[in-house]
Amino acid sequence: AQSVTQPDIHITVSEGASLELRCNYSYGATPYLFWYVQSPGQGLQLLLKYFSGDTLVQGIKGFEAEFKRSQSSFNLRKPSVHWSDAAEYFCAVEGGGNKLTFGTGTQLKVEL
Amino acid sequence: GAVVSQHPSRVICKSGTSVKIECRSLDFQATTMFWYRQFPKQSLMLMATSNEGSKATYEQGVEKDKFLINHASLTLSTLTVTSAHPEDSSFYICSARVERQGLFEQYFGPGTRLTVT
Numbered sequence: 001a002q003s004v005t006q007p008d009i010h011i012t013v014s015e016g017a018s019l020e021l022r023c024n025y026s027y028g029a030t031p032y033l034f035w036y037v038q039s040p041g042q043g044l045q046l047l048l049k050y051f052s053g054d055t056l057v058q059g060i061k062g063f064e065a066e067f068k069r070s071q072s073s074f075n076l077r078k079p080s081v082h083w084s085d086a087a088e089y090f091c092a093v094e095g096g097g098n099k100l101t102f103g104t105g106t107q108l109k110v111e112l
Numbered sequence: 113g114a115v116v117s118q119h120p121s122r123v124i125c126k127s128g129t130s131v132k133i134e135c136r137s138l139d140f141q142a143t144t145m146f147w148y149r150q151f152p153k154q155s156l157m158l159m160a161t162s163n164e165g166s167k168a169t170y171e172q173g174v175e176k177d178k179f180l181i182n183h184a185s186l187t188l189s190t191l192t193v194t195s196a197h198p199e200d201s202s203f204y205i206c207s208a209r210v211e212r213q214g215l216f217e218q219y220f221g222p223g224t225r226l227t228v229t
Binding site for chain 2 (some may be wrong): 032041042043044045049051101102103105
């Protein structure tokens with residue numbers, strides 16, 4: 001069965017600083033990987049996804065993620081964080097039946 | 113495109129009563145929808161896969177008689193929490209599966225906060 005690990009429960013960065021959120025996955029085949037963002041009391045918004053091809057994926061809101069098969073990682077990055085980026089971020093891997101398995105999430109706090 | 117709505121957004125009910133939550137795909141048809149449950153400050157856990165015109169497939173440990181899922185049309189799936197108890201209080205989120213260029217993506221609804229008193 002697939003699994004996702006997000007080692008950082010909370011991360012605090014200053015506005016304008018760079019950001020990297022870590023995600024490691026376990027899956028027996030070529031993974032389909034996703035990053036979602038959730039604002040308080042809201043559903044999930046897809047930031048970006050990796051299916052195949054270029055391992056550096058560009059998403060919305062200036063986010064990008066890099067798939068590294070050798071490290072089983074799919075880390076999310078942003079060069080300059082804005083205060084509005086404060087939210088919960090979830091990494092997910094798709095398994096059989098298009099079922100998504102989510103990591104436990106990383107809560108991002110942005111200091112002004 | 114690919115907007116998913118949920119109704120209600122928030123509901124409070126008394127213990128022992130049943131609550132129905134609707135999930136609609138507004139601008140597309142979805143043969144498959146998913147229902148998730150999220151406890152405070154925790155991740156999303158898949159409860160069941162809802163397929164239009166057939167019975168839902170439940171994940172291990174999810175009581176199918178307690179969480180009734182009906183996917184009667186290509187744009188609507190409903191989750192009914194029967195005989196609700198305080199431990200059923202949670203944030204319920206649905207998603208709808210969309211095919212894009214031969215691959216499937218899920219679009220999520222805004223969630224429904226259920227509080228059982």
